[in-house]
Amino acid sequence: MYKKRFLSAVLGMSLLVTQASVMAQAVSVNEVEQATQIVMDQKEEKGLYLVQKGEITEIDTTKHGTRILVGDYNNGIFFNLQPKVPVLDANTLSFKSQKDLKEGMEVTVIYPKNSPMALSQPPMSSSAVLVIINSPKNSIEVGYFDENLVNEANTLKLNIGENTVIKNIKGERRVFTADDIKNKNATVIYDVTTRSIPAQTTPLFVMILDNEKVASGELINENSERETEVTADYKVLREIATDLEYEINWDNENKQVTLTKGELEVTFKIGESTCSINNQVKILQQVNKLQAGSILVSEETAHLLK
Structure with a gap:
């Protein structure tokens, strides 16, 4: 009788220990998952911009600015360019007028990822912040660069040189340095890179973008976008x-x-x-x-x- 009670007690204690261990592991796993999700959420918020690359297939001038269709009607986006949206030539690294945009040009349009998009076909946006005329000899990178000037994908590291042109999207007339790019979203135009991970480059041009998070995006009725x-x-x-x-x-x-x-x-x-x-x-x-x-x-x- 005594042995049976003793064995029952031992088994009971073992069961409690096992349950406690399982619960602890469950809590631990849950905490890890929550922490991982928080890190992922924080990481997702760093890159604030999207790009639309393609050919200008339609263009017309309105009293509000210039409207371009980048891509076709199935996969493209209409951009209503506000008059102050700059146009940068990636070949000459000089600013152009919106009047210099022509049908058939290959361009990259940069716009906030959470900006409103009209419910039309193709969709329509009035939130473009920069238009770049693409160059066959130079590359374009848009994204967040950390303290070490490495992008989020860990594919490109910037080594700012004496001849690197640095400006910001607000058009402020002052001297910018590498420190102004750190922990910021930026557009980078560059040519040669090292064969390393990440690839390193001395950029030709850096445009520091507005790093204030855009209000949560929404799909809006196309009537509000219609001229x-x-x-x-x-x-x-x-x-x-x-x-x-x-x-x-x-x-x-x-x-x-x-x-x-x-x-x-x-x-x-x-x-x-x-x-x-x-x-x-x-x-x-x-x-x-x-x-x-x-x-x-x-x-x-x-x-x-x-």
């Missing part, structure tokens, strides 16, 4: 198609959009007063047109889709 209001007899095709649950496909080469739902297929071509419904052409009263990045169709057309 002119849609007239009563025109409707935004994307809004209609989305409400009626159509699948939308844009053909950039032919400048036309096709809506599909089940066995129904409707195609609209910009600049024409027709549409194709299951390959049957229908004459419309008004021309399909493109305005501020949105395809507009007549109210008559809107009723055809219902």
Whole structure:
């Protein structure tokens, strides 16, 4: 009897110790996961900017500035450039005017990662802070550089030289040094690098970006971005198609959009007063047109889709 009680007590104590150990491990793992998440969150907040690289496929001048489409209608972004947005030539390292931007140019547009983006196709942003005309001989890096002037990806380290041009996005007229770049977001233009990890370079040009975190981003209605209001007899095709649950496909080469739902297929071509419904052409009263990045169709057309 005594031996049974003794064994029961020993087993009970062992079970308690095991449970305590498991709980301690669980708490420890949980704390590690929380700490890791905090570190990841902190790291994510350091890089405050995104880039859109590509060809200018459309450009026009408005009373508010210059509007460019970088990329195509499927993967591009419309940028409404405010008049004060600088244009930098990565080849000559000189500033240009927005009037120097031409269709067919390869550019890099820098904008805050949390900036509002209009619900249009393609999406539209008025938050660009810098446009760079790309150079075939020089490279561009945008991101956060730490105390040692190493970027977050640990792929590039800056060694500031006597001939490195350093400016800030605010256009302040003063002498900037390497210390002004540390722990900052910046745009770097450079040429040769060492074959090391991270690669090291003496940059040609550094633009220190605004390091105040942009307010949380949101998708905004494209009407707020539109230069002119849609007239009563025109409707935004994307809004209609989305409400009626159509699948939308844009053909950039032919400048036309096709809506599909089940066995129904409707195609609209910009600049024409027709549409194709299951390959049957229908004459419309008004021309399909493109305005501020949105395809507009007549109210008559809107009723055809219902």
